[in-house]
Amino acid sequence: MLMNLFKFKGGVKPPTNKTQSVGLPIAVAPIPSRLVVPLHQSIGGTPRPVVQVGDKVLKGQLIGEADGWISAAVHAPTSGTVIAVDMQVQPHPSGLDAMSVVIEPDGQDQWIDRQPFDYTNAAPEAVREYLQQSGVVGLGGAVFPTHGKLTPSKTVPMEELVINGAECEPFITCDDLLMRERAEEVVRGVGIFRDLLKPKKVLIGIEDNKPEAAEAMRAAVQAIGEDFEVVPVPTLYPAGGAKQLIRVLTGKEVPAAKRSTDLGVQCFNVATAYTAWRAIAHGEPVVSRLVTVTGNVHTPRNYEVLIGTPMDELLDLAQPNPDTDGIIMGGPMMGFLVPERSVPVVKATNCLIAHNERLFPPKAPEMPCIRCGSCARACPHELQPFEMYWFSRAKNFGKTQEYHIFDCIECGCCSFVCPSRIPLVQYFRFAKSEIWAREREKNAADGAKTRFEFKQFREEREKAEKAEKLAKAAAAQAAKKAAEAAAAAASENTGENAAPAGEPAAPASVAVDAEKAAKMATIQAAMERAKAQRAAAQPKNTETLSAAQQKDIDDIEARRQAALSSVPPAESGEKTE
Amino acid sequence: MEIVLAIAIMALGAVVLGASLGFASIKFKVEGDPLVDKIDAILPQTQCGQCGYPGCKPYAEAIAKGEEINKCPPGGAEGVQRLADLLGREVKPLDAEEKPKQIAIIDEQTCIGCTLCIQACPVDAIVGAAKQMHTIVAQLCTGCELCLPPCPVECIRMEPIAETIDNWKWKYPVVEIKPESAAASMKEAA
Secondary structure, three states, rough: OOOOOOOOOOOOOOOOOOOHHOOOOOEEOOOOOOEEEOOOOOOOOOOOOOOOOOOEEOOOOEEOOOOOOOOEEEOOOEEEEEEEEEEEEEOOOOOOOOEEEEEEEEEOOEEEEOOOOOHHHHOOHHHHHHHHHOOOOOOOOOOOOOOHHOOOOOOOOOOOEEEEEEOOOOOOOOHHHHHOOOHHHHHHHHHHHHHOOOOEEEEEEOOOOOHHHHHHHHHHHHHHHOOEEEEEOOEEEEEHHHHHHHHHHHOOOOOOOOOHHHHOOOEEEEEEEEEHHHHHOOOOOOOEEEEEEEEEEOEEEEEEEEEEOOOHHHHHOEEOOOOEEEEEEEEOOOEEEEOOOOOOOOOOEEEEEEEOOOOOOOOOOOOOOOOHHHHHHHHOOOOHHHHHHHHHHHHOOOHHOOOOHHHHOOOOHHHHOOOOOOHHHHHHHHHHHHHHHHHHHHHHHHHHHHHHHHHHHHHHHHHHHHHHHHHHHHHHHHHHHHHHHHHHHHHHHHHHHHHHHHHHHHHHHHHHHHHHHHHHHHHHHHHHHHHHHHHHHOOOOOHHHHHHHHHHHHHHHHHHHHHHOOOOHHHHHHHHO | HHHHHHHHHHHHHHHHHHHHHHEEEEEHHOOOOOHHHHHHHHOOOOOOOOOOOOOOOHHHHHHHOOOOOOOOOOOHHHHHHHHHHHHHHOOOOOOOOOOEEEEEEEOOOOOOOOOOHHHHHHHHHOOOOOOOOOOOOOOOOOOOOOOOOOOOOOEEEEEEOOOOOOOOOOOOOOOOOOOOHHHHHHHOOO
């Protein structure tokens, strides 16, 4: 089976450091003391929490409902009690917190009622929705909801389905171990994707430094009787980038601002295929994943870890050396130091590297760019990092976009080769987030402007309407007055002149009189009503009195009478003085 | 004779060119002032009136007529910089103090439902009705503070927008040299 492979430009060969963690088989990590499950674990809308504090949850129970189509559900990783639904620190370079569900496990690890999903008889839409409800997302690192990638393009026929088992980043071996130990389930998961997308062929790309994984996959493909091709690809970072792997396997280059589906290619990670199969065949939503724990630890190996496990508890299983001073989530090229050791493992966590200064010596200070062009030669996307660097540094973001900064996949090849040790990727990330912030601000400003203009327009309209109404009322008033004046003149005329001239005016005056009388009558009626109301409003608490109260009142009245009769003389006396 | 012909040709040319210019000025007439629109696009559209004009558009018009470019506090120093770039004027320090982005928040316990703030809000970001509690739609609030003075019970306060994972930005990787330390090192050197 000879296959013509293609090459992508650039790439680097960092020390792979993978052998440390492949010696031991996958171990299942014990249930931790508590689980912090962030709701926002995939690209797209933040799922809404559907549990409350105090709720008992079972393993696999829905705790976050997908918000919109590009969003995936979140499930309880084990059975237990919800002890908080609040903001928790996230495994994110910002160190900020986000909405999370905190679960105290009860140790039973009791599953919900798991039902396999009969996908062969289900409509493709139903399968996609089922995968969304099961929380299946891309586990290669980008965590894009998988169901969103399973709709074939209507115009372009699906040529190739690329399954990404390259795992190019140093230190990480979780996909390697997954393929070695669970190849059959991976292949069956690939079968689901194949059935949904109906490509002409399926290519499973595995870097040639993982011969055991490739062998296991080949065996599994044969055992199941599929016609997938397992293709070893040359080990070159970042061969595992989606666009790079597509390039290597199919020779197709995905242009900027286009999706691979526009060229008839779609790409999935092997771990994604595995979780999709678990969800379909076993009714198990994504509640755990494989994580490589390596670096400055005594026994590096791969663990099957519940989502939400605190990283420090997981790291302790591998016995970190005492000089460990941090945890890197992801690989050394694209990963970042987590802000706190206790942040949870999420669906995007493929690797934890215990950090120390021997393994990752502090970077020497940044020197000026000497325009050597090494970064441009290393860039797998054929960008010009040095140009983007200057413009990012000068905060000239328009220019960085002209140099296609948004095509940068932040793989870190440029920073890796830079002889001046410039942290190029940091500059690009800075520029990208500034551009996004500006975009948001611009949109907000445009929205505010249209709302302001609409408010002004509405006020004008209301003013005009009011003026119109007033004008109408004034016109009616004027017309009435004119009519009255005319009527008065007419009645005068009838008074002065005798019968013949007055006859046409007479009905008008009668009408006016009748109108007047009616008006008077209504006024009279209103006054009557007001009087009646006043009368009704008189105090009424003196009507039902007991005999004793009546007697008291009579006594008081009598005293008052007596006093009144006695006072006048004195008063008159005073007055006379 | 020749001289008459020459004059006639020149006159004919003048007439033709004049007619085509006149036609072009009608045919390709630009509605409104494009410069004002460009300035308006830079202004932050908070409609706060802190510049002394009733809204961003009037201020944009005034800038086009020669008004100073440093009177927009919500636009900040960066806004002044962009206006200066657009207009080819000199960058001036902002005429007021620059504040972090804020939004208004109504204390719903104290609100008496007088609707005065609703009338004051330039972007219709406040919902409520007479004698009903009002509230501010946070996404639409521009932080213009125009609702603060009309409130009779002072139940509106301004709060800076908190940083979340969604609006967090990567920091500028260059460590900036602060003027104080520079001054100190200068002193040491001396």
